[in-house]
Amino acid sequence: MNKHFDLDRDTASPASAATPPAALTRRTLLKASAAAGVLMLSVELPGTAAAATTAKPGGVATRDASHDAATALNAMVQVGPGDTVTLVMPRVEMGQGTYTALSQLIAEELEVDPTRVTLQHAPADDKRYGNPALGAQVTGGSTSMATAWLPMRQAGAAARTLLIQAAATQWGVAPGACRAENGRVVHPDTGRVLSYGDLASAAARLPVPALDQLTLKDPRDFRYVGQPLLRLDAPAKVEGRAQFGIDVRIPGMLIAAVAASPYFGGKVKSVDTAAARRVRGVRQVLNLGDLVAVLADHNGAARKGLAAAKIQWDTGPAASYSTATMEAELEAASHREGATARTQGDVAAARSKGARTLEAIYQQPLMAHAAMEPMNCTVRLSRDRCEVWTGTQVPTRAQAAAAEAAGLKPEQVEIHNQYLGGGFGRRLDADVVPQAVRIAKAARVPVKVVWSREEDLQHDVYRPYHYNRLSATLDAQGHPVVWQHRVTGSSIMARFAPAFFKDNIDGDAIRDAAGPYDFANLQIQYVRQEPPAGLTTGWWRGVGHMQNAFPVECFLDELAHETRQDPLQLRLKLLGKHPRAQHVLKLLADKAQWGAPAPAGQGRGLALTQAFGTYAAQVTDVAVAADGTVRVLRVVTVVDCGMVVTPSTVEAQVQGGNVFGLSAALFGNITVKDGRIEQSNFHDFRVMRMNEVPVMETHIVPSAEAPTGIGEIATVLSAPSVVNAVFAATGRRVRKLPLDPETLRA
Template sequence: MDMPILKDRAEDEMAISRRAFVRGAGLMLGFALSGAGAEPVFAASASQLVESEVTGTFAPNGFIRINPTGAVTLIMPMVEMGQGVYTSLSMLLAEELEVRLDQIQVQHAPPNHALYVNSIIGIQNTGGSASIRAFWIPLRQAGAVGRNLLLAAAAKRWNVDPATCRASNGVVSDASGSKLLSYGELAEAAAKLPVPPAANVKLKDPKDFTLIGTRAKRVDSPIKVDGRALYGIDTRLPGLKVAAVAISPVLGGKVKAVNEKAALAVKNVRQFVNIGEAVAVVADHMGAAKKGLEAAAIRWDDGPNSKISSADIVLQLEEESKKPGAVARHVGDARKALADAAQRVDAVYQVPFLAHATMEPMNCTVHLRKDRCDIWVGTQAPTITQSQVAELTGLPKDAVKVHNHLIGGGFGRRLEADGTILAVKIAKHVDGPVKVIWSREEDIQHDMYRPYYFDRLSAGLDTTGQPVAWTHRIAGSSVMARYYPPYFKDGLDPDAVEAAAEPPYALPNIHVDFVRVEPPGVRTSWWRGVGPTHNVFVVESFIDELAHAAKQDPLAYRKRLLGHNPRALAVLSLAAEKAGWGSPLPTRHGRGISVQFAYGSYTSQVAEVSVGVDGSVKVRRIVCAIDCGTYVNPDTIEAQIQGGTLFGLTAALHGSITFKDGRVEQSNFDSYLPMRIDEVPVVETHLIKNAEAPGGIGEAPTAIVSAAVTNAIFAATGKRARSLPIDTDSLKSSS
């Protein structure tokens, strides 16, 4: 199926004006969700929204427009960055509206918290593996209300009971099947009917689903395969100039000296812009801009962070981690139970800073005028972007137009507006539209990194080897305190402790706390999974340590601690069964297992690895079992399991951002290594089907894979990896 290409022309070709929206709507449905569990509120006439544009104040969470041709447009509240939401969210709507998937067109939503709030997160934001969870009910209700209105319109025209009519594939038929009316023919009449309350509209019983749960093909694949898909970096506008940028290599540094004349002497260079913390060369094309930047021979004043090193940061974390933190979980008396335990196990775990390194490097096109600012970008957070630009320019929010695009890799990087803000600062000095593109080196060395975490754990075991005490202190940066301040309360970052504060196991005495430590000269942010990507590694590795101390099989040990948690136990058992747990392996081969509950889903993985005598690690097979509740598209789930597993595995094997003299030492894919194709293991996915509420998928495998791999390495070598990336030198055979 062909998806409409989301154009990056001027605003009059892109945005839905209030007048055009009202005049061409036919039947339009809006739905609002004020918070988790709230009931959507519907309005079914464009005239009822006359006081509000698409970005107005009626506060629906998204819109459906059915025009007289019968085309259904879903104004998509989430952004597509490879996770498949164009397909899965369209499936939710199509299921209840009774249209085929290829009858739905998708249009990016404009920035508006009120209309497009993600109820899981609380703002208009694509992240947290929350798209299906947030819109599972609202989009289905939108489709059901639309279907009922269309049925009612047809019944009124035919003077029959609506209950005798049937909708299918965008057409309403009467009881005999001899009378037919398309949705397009009914749209105008349906828009004039009173809207039934959402609570009065019955949703389909899952047993009657015809689309949800099937392997629907990705609707955005054709345009991505044939090159019609447009990303932010593809923006083309009349009179567009291109800018290459150099940012201070040390956070807080400024330009010290620059050869502006040499830069301007380069052919096709039009302008030189110095904004203090960065320099941009504006040219007719990227080649000239890069040559101009090189000719500028920039020298920097590194500022107060010029001596920062990774060793300094780790020392700071280590010292701060000795202090009590904000309590995330306290049950029983872990201190006393630890003192009285028959056996005590202690460990320190560390995980490094990580970059996003998306395939589409940071870019943003800006046309700044006296009374408005147009921005062409791929962003996961359009309202935050709009607000920050409005603050920077002094323009009202409604004068800042964010034209969102497909994203060539998000992983949390595009939750931040720093790239857009930099582009707007440059655009202030440029007459006309300018596209600012970061080089790969600028992208990696000026990322906002997954925090470095330093964890201290202790456990007490009874005489049978079962845990009677568990303490876990997490020290690291708080992304939440900066990004979502209302969620950071009493010194506790809920994301930093997710999957640690509530481990899936029965632990009678547990104490978990968090110490906020902000490293100087480093910006931290969301990275695909954030807190759980570190906590699951730590918790699942430490559980393995306890099993070893108790001289018990790691699978059997976990099973004894999961008797109260049937869904976690089920995925653990399924993964182990499918992986052939316990069957013989060659020397220096091992299997490792991990289990987690995060993002609303239960996941377990078994990794099979081999470790060479030279310490080299080969991950040969990953078996994943997942219970994500009711699932929408198994094909997309499998793709997300594969992609997320490899993303997390890349970090476990190679990922590390380090600092020396205030500078990031890694600069491109030769020093910040991606996984190579010869390293990629077989990834198997096994789904557990049930009727539970949907859970999230995209980040679940990223969080769980590292522990499965390091536990397998221990099984193969007897050597425990308590820090990432895996130190292969420590795994060399001494024989």
């Protein structure tokens, strides 16, 4: 069996979900320094930097040999005067609750109320803030909690240990005679108390214990972990105090409205600069060849100036390209043998002995992210320094891109990261950063670039169009003895991290191409087929798990129907090696009343996944009207994501993931005509309205395992569960998304 690693790999395998990363099982160090009476602690993760990659513009990922694993700092906790506790966040907050959950972990071991923890965005630094699961400073792949579970607790425990020791030394007692509580160290025998702020300076001068000398709290004694804490970032967001990238203002800046060529590979043919300049407030009009930027005192003037410019475009080399062209090319490519990513057993022999073979083709379209906050970036550039304000999932990638665009070294670029108004994988690409640097360089003034919704939708980094050929051979009893799946589509990995695109296989594109199921004979293949230059594909919420759950879970339902088996029972038979998955399915059957008959015109569908280390399953109830309109009535989800830090966040992520995934399954479709994207705003790129959102139930399996990913799980399950429900209601099998009411009319 061939294994292919990629940047969005699972954080833990089913068998080792409770086992910390290998780096954490070895002796590691905590460093402390006394600076102005502040106790500063950092957790070192040997191995983090060893896997680090520095991404350069154009998608070239290279190893940085200067990242010495012995000095790789992952997170920093500061305890200072006034009892302040500051956490320098190694991950970004984009609505997934990371800031709250990581604060809970620190607070739990440090014995302070989580609401007393102040947060700072981490600077761009793979060496100190790299994600050990992804090898660089990246927030993605649902890895934040899995990779923070031990380091954050260890940092809190180390700070607690030093503060207790500092108090014990001052009182002349044994550390064991003292305890920490509510931000203070107490000596119960004498009633003496010292606050953390009073002890920080002395604690910073003490030798720091090794991690294997720390005592972590027993989960049974947790006060904050596992509690439905209110989001720490919510008050600032509700009151409008939180600063997102789009909110940044710096002295002397101009606002830039931008129009890049809507045609793949197109260029500016003409622009009415004089007309744009006549708009009051417009200061500059820049023609950079592939884009036009109008700079003004405020956004309104910039937009009006851009409209007045009446830009004419050269249609470029792909002017005749369309969705029909793409589908024809993918269909033709899917007949190629492809690169074999995974094999098991003897497929040819088992096929020849099987009773019958079933085949199907499943297709998923291009998809945009459409985050609420459009792409934006503010840049201040001088001869030897560049400052960038933006919200990004990849600070060091943004830093490298800015450096190349500015003609500087990465260390001359400072990234000021902000809150993200939605990521979903879109902000794993930093394409807006070099664009803003180019504009600032040409304008010679600080510039804030804000994309319009139209620009954001038509210049996205799209989820690839995937064309799936599936085949299953059944024995005489109707049991699948051969599973074959050939995935054809664009390779994100080849562009984003080419070092991990090996043997012509994109490891993410074929992820879960057989689900978590046990097939005696198995063959997974990948065929790379790219769209024209300028139509860029990228990560989308759920990544490869989501891309393959739709064809795998729906084709499995086809097998159950053809062999007159209950879809849930067939899955249970194929999950003998996954008792946690079996438990999730059985609990779901009970909570969703799986065996109960659905009313006329309604159907109930099922889907299962093991993704990001988490086991999850979902039942969706739908009603299909006579005109083919599908209404989702109820979604019941069961998740086993290990020990839960913030239950309310888990529930919120499942709900949000469902809305995201259902929107894509019901309406989502990015199409191409005449060499450009057709959709431009939410009138033709639909998302669910509030009145369309179904009743949602989330059930969390109690667990003592280490936490695993949750932010993308529901999106993985949404499409297959709703499509299987539509079949149950209508008897019509949907193999191409989004759902088309025309094909479902009674």
